[in-house]
Amino acid sequence: MIQTIPTKPFDGQQPGTSGLRKKVKIFQQPHYAENFIQSIFNALDGFAGQTLVVGGDGRFFNREVIQTAIGMAAANGFGRVLVGQGGLLSTPAASNIIRRNKAYGGIILSASHNPGGPDGDFGIKYNAGNGGPAPEKITDVIFARTTTISSYKIASGQSVDLGKTGVSSIGGMTVEVVDPIVDYAALMQQLFDFDAIRDLFKSGFRMRFDAMCAITGPYGKGILEGMLGAPAGTVMNGTPLPDFGGHHPDPNPVHAKELYDLMMSESAPDFGAASDGDGDRNLIIGRNQFVTPSDSLAMLAANAHLAPGYARGLAGIARSMPTSAAADRVAEKLGIKCYETPTGWKYFGNLLDAGLVTICGEESAGTGSDHVREKDGLWAVLLWLNILARRRQSVESIVREHWRDYGRNHYSRHDYEEVDAEAAGNLMKSLRGQMETLPDKHGIKMVDDFAYDDPVDGSRSEAQGIRLLFEDGSRIVYRLSGTGTAGATLRVYIEKFQPDSNLHGVETQAALADLIDLSRNIAEIQRRTGRDLPTVIT
Numbered sequence: 305m306i307q308t309i310p311t312k313p314f315d316g317q318q319p320g321t322s323g324l325r326k327k328v329k330i331f332q333q334p335h336y337a338e339n340f341i342q343s344i345f346n347a348l349d350g351f352a353g354q355t356l357v358v359g360g361d362g363r364f365f366n367r368e369v370i371q372t373a374i375g376m377a378a379a380n381g382f383g384r385v386l387v388g389q390g391g392l393l394s395t396p397a398a399s400n401i402i403r404r405n406k407a408y409g410g411i412i413l414s415a416s417h418n419p420g421g422p423d424g425d426f427g428i429k430y431n432a433g434n435g436g437p438a439p440e441k442i443t444d445v446i447f448a449r450t451t452t453i454s455s456y457k458i459a460s461g462q463s464v465d466l467g468k469t470g471v472s473s474i475g476g477m478t479v480e481v482v483d484p485i486v487d488y489a490a491l492m493q494q495l496f497d498f499d500a501i502r503d504l505f506k507s508g509f510r511m512r513f514d515a516m517c518a519i520t521g522p523y524g525k526g527i528l529e530g531m532l533g534a535p536a537g538t539v540m541n542g543t544p545l546p547d548f549g550g551h552h553p554d555p556n557p558v559h560a561k562e563l564y565d566l567m568m569s570e571s572a573p574d575f576g577a578a579s580d581g582d583g584d585r586n587l588i589i590g591r592n593q594f595v596t597p598s599d600s601l602a603m604l605a606a607n608a609h610l611a612p613g614y615a616r617g618l619a620g621i622a623r624s625m626p627t628s629a630a631a632d633r634v635a636e637k638l639g640i641k642c643y644e645t646p647t648g649w650k651y652f653g654n655l656l657d658a659g660l661v662t663i664c665g666e667e668s669a670g671t672g673s674d675h676v677r678e679k680d681g682l683w684a685v686l687l688w689l690n691i692l693a694r695r696r697q698s699v700e701s702i703v704r705e706h707w708r709d710y711g712r713n714h715y716s717r718h719d720y721e722e723v724d725a726e727a728a729g730n731l732m733k734s735l736r737g738q739m740e741t742l743p744d745k746h747g748i749k750m751v752d753d754f755a756y757d758d759p760v761d762g763s764r765s766e767a768q769g770i771r772l773l774f775e776d777g778s779r780i781v782y783r784l785s786g787t788g789t790a791g792a793t794l795r796v797y798i799e800k801f802q803p804d805s806n807l808h809g810v811e812t813q814a815a816l817a818d819l820i821d822l823s824r825n826i827a828e829i830q831r832r833t834g835r836d837l838p839t840v841i842t
């Protein structure tokens with residue numbers, strides 16, 4: 305039965321860097337998720353009879369909202385929903401299913417790398433027909449609709465059996481429960497040299513993939529252990545759990561500590577990797593060699609031609625502004641363009657759709673290509689494996705050779721999490737106030753608040769982060785996170801280019817020490833936030 309339920313707006317349903325992200329408890333309020341989903345539909349048109357993809361990362365509250373989204377899609381006039389079995393789809397797999405099936409769009413339930421469970425976070429985001437996160441012009445309309453909503457429509461009284469694949473119908477709409485892995489695995493097989501990777505494992509090469517009890521467990525087991533012949537046990541924490549087993553599914557050396565410690569130990573395998581809550585981020589570690597996401601982007605771009613899917617070369621590279629300039633050096637050598645965009649995968653969409661870039665990446669552990677319109681954790685792992693299979697060198701020696709050939713961008717991100725939101729806002733305001741006076745002090749050449757003009761549709765995005773650009777190419781960047789759910793998170797990105805290979809081995813924090821001090825002094829971080837030190841350093 306189709307019902308129209310009266311409702312009232314909630315405050316603050318404003319999509320952030322990647323959809324609406326809040327505490328589970330907030331999402332559990334009656335009508336909260338429904339209001340946001342209806343506002344998405346109210347912001348769109350022309351979807352009657354079309355296909356909508358629905359899936360999530362399996363976190364707590366996923367199953368309930370999946371049923372709600374399906375019921376609301378039926379009541380709002382979609383013709384078909386494709387939903388992952390168990391309500392599960394990794395974010396890149398959802399992007400692939402949208403594209404493959406020429407769907408109108410998709411609703412992805414995830415708070416990405418944020419913790420799950422009843423006290424954790426939940427999120428809803430809308431992806432457009434190109435498979436990518438909705439651009440700002442759509443998220444702005446969605447937000448506007450949340451402020452005026454007065455009712456929502458839902459087909460109630462029925463639920464879909466998500467336990468097995470198959471076709472059923474709800475409120476006159478077709479519902480297809482699909483295997484979450486098959487299409488994605490087929491796409492990976494097209495892009496990468498699976499035979500070479502199989503041979504690599506046969507030769508005794510060993511890796512660990514930490515799925516962090518999140519969505520990529522089944523994908524990792526199916527592809528790495530199933531199709532590529534990696535030994536059973538290669539995938540650790542491989543069963544998705546609603547609370548991620550208490551893990552914070554953010555693939556960095558702090559939260560993937562078990563893997564990191566293993567890779568730095570005597571018994572390290574050849575290669576270590578991890579992915580996050582919804583499968584779009586990646587962590588790459590060689591034996592004794594952590595690879596920063598910014599370096600990983602540059603190294604993947606420099607070696608991508610070794611994979612069949614990229615053998616013809618790259619059209620261009622794109623990186624988010626705070627990501628290090630290591631990829632720029634690769635682009636220069638390849639004679640292609642490197643675009644610098646604001647933080648957020650949605651900014652890569654137009655460049656990818658227009659064929660201007662093939663590979664994109666962000667310092668926040670996201671790398672991907674034009675194969676989908678999301679960053680893709682396992683894709684990055686498989687491209688690394690393809691490169692290792694072809695070069696037959698250790699990760700460490702590939703990294704060292706890269707630094708020798710291109711120079712090294714020492715790079716680190718310092719996060720001050722859950723600081724008082726007003727204090728963080730004032731800190732950014734004070735930096736904006738110093739934009740005119742800072743240049744010429746401390747070797748600073750220029751200070752700006754990054755703005756981006758999209759070369760494809762001409763749209764302009766302003767106030768994307770304060771950049772301090774130094775005479776020697778070093779940078780300090782400040783911005784507030786758009787994905788946190790408590791207080792504000794101040795991110796400070798520090799980068800220094802070191803061409804001298806004798807100094808490449810210097811420990812990163814030591815190499816950046818002066819800039820780190822300066823970053824704290826200029827922004828008066830201690831005085832304004834009460835924090836002596838960052839919460840997380842990556």
Ligand code: G16
Nearest residue numbers: 321322416648649666668785786787
């Ligand atoms: C999201 C976006 C990413 C972006 C990141 C930034 O990541 O999808 O493109 O780099 O947010 O996060 P913050 O604003 O906290 O720095 P995810 O993995 O959370 O979807």
